[in-house]
Amino acid sequence: MRELGIVADGAVLIEEGRIAAVGTRREIERRADARRALKLDIAGRILVPGLVDSHTHLIFPVSRAAEYEQRISGATYEEIARSGGGILSTVRHLRAARAPALERAALAFLQEFAAHGTTTLEAKSGYGLDWPSERRILRLLRELGRQQPVEIVPTFLGAHVIPPEYRPHKTGAEEYIARVCKDMLPAVAREKLAQFCDVFVDRGAFTVDQARRIFAAARALGLVPRLHAEQLSHTGAARLAIEVGAASADHLEQVDTNDIRALAKSGVTCTMLPGCNFHLGLRQYAPARALINAGAIVALATDFNPGTSPTLSLPMTMALACTQMRMTPAEALTACTINAAHSLRLDARIGSIEVGKDADLAVFDLCDYREIPYYFGVNYCWMTVKRGSTVYSRQPATRADSPRPPKTRTRRAPRATEARMTEISDAGYAL
Numbered sequence: 001m002r003e004l005g006i007v008a009d010g011a012v013l014i015e016e017g018r019i020a021a022v023g024t025r026r027e028i029e030r031r032a033d034a035r036r037a038l039k040l041d042i043a044g045r046i047l048v049p050g051l052v053d054s055h056t057h058l059i060f061p062v063s064r065a066a067e068y069e070q071r072i073s074g075a076t077y078e079e080i081a082r083s084g085g086g087i088l089s090t091v092r093h094l095r096a097a098r099a100p101a102l103e104r105a106a107l108a109f110l111q112e113f114a115a116h117g118t119t120t121l122e123a124k125s126g127y128g129l130d131w132p133s134e135r136r137i138l139r140l141l142r143e144l145g146r147q148q149p150v151e152i153v154p155t156f157l158g159a160h161v162i163p164p165e166y167r168p169h170k171t172g173a174e175e176y177i178a179r180v181c182k183d184m185l186p187a188v189a190r191e192k193l194a195q196f197c198d199v200f201v202d203r204g205a206f207t208v209d210q211a212r213r214i215f216a217a218a219r220a221l222g223l224v225p226r227l228h229a230e231q232l233s234h235t236g237a238a239r240l241a242i243e244v245g246a247a248s249a250d251h252l253e254q255v256d257t258n259d260i261r262a263l264a265k266s267g268v269t270c271t272m273l274p275g276c277n278f279h280l281g282l283r284q285y286a287p288a289r290a291l292i293n294a295g296a297i298v299a300l301a302t303d304f305n306p307g308t309s310p311t312l313s314l315p316m317t318m319a320l321a322c323t324q325m326r327m328t329p330a331e332a333l334t335a336c337t338i339n340a341a342h343s344l345r346l347d348a349r350i351g352s353i354e355v356g357k358d359a360d361l362a363v364f365d366l367c368d369y370r371e372i373p374y375y376f377g378v379n380y381c382w383m384t385v386k387r388g389s390t391v392y393s394r395q396p397a398t399r400a401d402s403p404r405p406p407k408t409r410t411r412r413a414p415r416a417t418e419a420r421m422t423e424i425s426d427a428g429y430a431l
């Protein structure tokens with residue numbers, strides 16, 4: 001995780017949205033195909049793979065800022081939940097929300113994700129908790145993936161918590177699980193609405209046994225498990241993640257040394273969500289250092305959600321990982337690029353700057369990658385590129401997908417072309 005493969009004075013050649021060559025500027029400039037390309041100079045800034053956020057709850061109707069204040073005044077997560085706040089208040093609002101409002105909010109957030117260097121994100125349902133509302137979220141995610149450039153990987157989280165209407169009965173939990181397994185999951189698979197199935201395994205949510213049954217149903221339909229595991233209490237969810245071959249076990253604050261050893265031997269990505277601990281004011285963070293030292297695959301994500309982690313900034317998440325969990329800046333960058341991509345089963349296509357991969361890139365207005373977490377709380381993302389097209393730029397005039405200069409001008413008026421190139425290079429980045 002500490003080997004970044006840094007290229008000083010580097011260049012990337014992009015063709016048809018893919019990376020065609022990577023190397024030093026001299027190497028790339030010597031290539032015949034590069035000589036024909038539009039050149040943009042990022043002038044001493046740093047270029048990293050587009051950031052990958054592998055755990056978000058993107059679609060929610062309103063913030064929970066009032067609850068934030070309540071918590072600061074001493075109320076616990078569970079007390080807030082019992083008083084009708086917490087996840088269930090978001091569920092109530094989401095069920096009542098109008099579709100255009102949900103869409104507008106999500107689009108604005110997606111723009112902010114891109115502005116912070118994120119080019120791909122996973123997004124979960126789970127604030128609907130009945131089929132019409134869950135389907136609405138998943139369909140909206142699909143629609144958003146078509147409308148705007150940030151790539152969205154959808155996850156079905158029908159088993160987030162037991163919905164309020166099932167709570168009064170003793171058998172309510174079992175009835176809801178049956179609904180998830182027999183009705184919702186087959187419908188998700190039929191409409192191809194999600195690739196992953198997540199379950200929140202914790203006290204106050206679902207047990208290991210219940211989750212095992214949900215994952216069996218999901219697996220049978222071709223959905224890959226991922227879990228909210230070992231966040232508030234030690235339940236055995238990390239072991240379950242290994243048992244069911246989950247793509248990722250997320251949170252992991254409560255894992256013990258045996259879990260760490262087992263996770264390190266497994267193929268399960270351990271996703272750290274330090275924004276959650278920070279926002280809740282918790283002192284205990286997940287043992288990222290021990291997991292990395294043991295050889296586990298460690299990823300970082302924002303856990304963007306209105307209750308416990310309302311940040312969409314991976315650079316800020318990296319800062320928290322470094323200062324609170326003692327991850328090195330290099331480990332933090334690996335964790336929210338290639339390792340996060342691995343947890344989404346996308347590492348063959350995104351997550352690193354390699355020939356043949358999608359040209360998903362982020363430019364930071366900094367001269368050292370370590371400054372990304374170092375300047376915490378400040379966004380130095382300068383340009384974001386998705387499949388070769390600029391999707392965010394601090395310079396409004398810059399477009400990496402701007403048309404090539406007309407051939408006649410290139411031949412007859414090289415000076416004019418040069419001037420034009422300089423204009424672009426002041427503003428931006430290379431195609």
Ligand SMILES: [Zn+2]
Nearest residue numbers: 055057228303
């Ligand atoms: Zn979450």
